[in-house]
Amino acid sequence: MRVGFIGTGEITTAMVRGLAGCGHQILVSPRNAKRAAALAAEVPEVTVAPNDRIVAGSDIVFLCLLARLAEDVLTGLPFRAGQTVISVMVDAPLDKLRSICAPATDIAITIPLPPIAHGGCPLPVYPASPALQSLFGDRNLVIPLKDEAALAAHFGASALCATQLDQIITVADWLAGFTGDRDAAESYVAAMIRAYLPQHPRGGELPEALRMLSTEGGFNATMHAAMAPSRGILRSALDGFRKRLGLPEKDEASE
Ligand SMILES: NC(=O)c1ccc[n+]([C@@H]2O[C@H](COP(=O)([O-])OP(=O)(O)OC[C@H]3O[C@@H](n4cnc5c(N)ncnc54)[C@H](OP(=O)(O)O)[C@@H]3O)[C@@H](O)[C@H]2O)c1
Known part of the structure; x- marks a missing residue:
């Protein structure tokens, strides 16, 4: 799989470590620059690329920004129909993501936590995401939820x-x-x-x-x-x- 990450902070670092050695091509944003360079040095599958190249060159794109920046950063990126988008952002509901990431429609939200780097992390998700299951399901517990309100409550419980x-x-x-x-x-x-x-x-x-x-x-x-x-x-x-x-x-x- 070609897996892209927009925003290279705490949670991207943990998720990329969790994917290391699984045979994926991984693209990460040049921001945070120091973190992106360190991740590329640590994980051989990682390439640092601008956000538009990440979206154009990935089968699955993870959105790992602070939600207040999402609209500015993501609007105009070349999302496409048939592409999978998975957000980890609290405060960015599906309706908003659907409008920002159109024409992509396979959009889900999940809640990774830093232990995803080594596995054993629960991953509540809505809607169910075969892509998330296939990337992380072997080492983590993917939990499909019945609606977006249940997902929101899981964000609260994760506190x-x-x-x-x-x-x-x-x-x-x-x-x-x-x-x-x-x-x-x-x-x-x-x-x-x-x-x-x-x-x-x-x-x-x-x-x-x-x-x-x-x-x-x-x-x-x-x-x-x-x-x-x-x-x-x-x-x-x-x-x-x-x-x-x-x-x-x-x-x-x-x-
Ligand atoms: N950390 C967790 O345990 C956790 C758990 C579940 C969900 N989340 C969610 O994950 C999201 C990210 O959290 P985080 O803890 O990883 O935050 P973070 O460490 O602050 O990472 C956010 C990243 O976004 C980058 N960014 C800012 N502007 C950008 C742009 N124009 N293009 C690309 N990247 C840009 C930042 O780069 P600069 O440093 O250069 O500004 C930073 O690397 C949040 O929405 C949070 O709710 C986090």
Whole structure:
């Protein structure tokens, strides 16, 4: 496949690393110039090319810009009917992409995260995209969604990552203060949390795991009680995304 990336930032770097060695020809934008040059030096399949040559020379084009720049950067590029376009941009809905990328009609939106560089990344997508499945499906979990609102909600849910990582880092720092071994502390905390997170948790498995940690007077129960206000904070931070994501102000399911 000839795979192009418009915008060479954090997420393009991770996706290109995830495609390295898979036999694709990869074209990336000259911006960010430093990153593009480093990626071309690191991954032999990568060529740096101007945006119009990327669109003209790719079977699949990934749009990896900040959404506020999308219209200016993408308008006038030689998209064509029959070409696949996959956006990773939050704040760029399908209607807008369809008008900017016409006459291309095979357009999908997905949510890659930096771990896509090594695999194991969930990839919610709407609409279903055979191209995304064929490029990344072997090493990542592609999750086709039923509508664009579900995809928007997944963008909101993906906001958990930084907070969760921050908690793991805080605990590892605390532990290393006593053991003196920062790497071992981080390994321990990460492995402990990973052990609770199967790729396909059965219904109720995570609440049951939480229940098993509720021994009265136990360290987990004590900390969980102390942190109880954070659940409300988390929920209201998620709800704070509703307007931006175009989600209803109240859960339709609860009406
Ligand atoms: N990072 C994540 O974990 C993540 C996850 C899911 C989705 N996303 C989405 O991915 C998109 C990119 O995020 P990012 O984190 O990769 O941002 P980023 O690191 O800031 O990358 C954006 C890139 O766009 C480039 N750019 C600006 N103007 C351009 C132009 N005219 N032509 C070509 N490239 C141009 C920038 O180059 P300069 O540096 O030269 O300006 C930069 O390399 C966003 O819409 C974000 O919502 C990101």
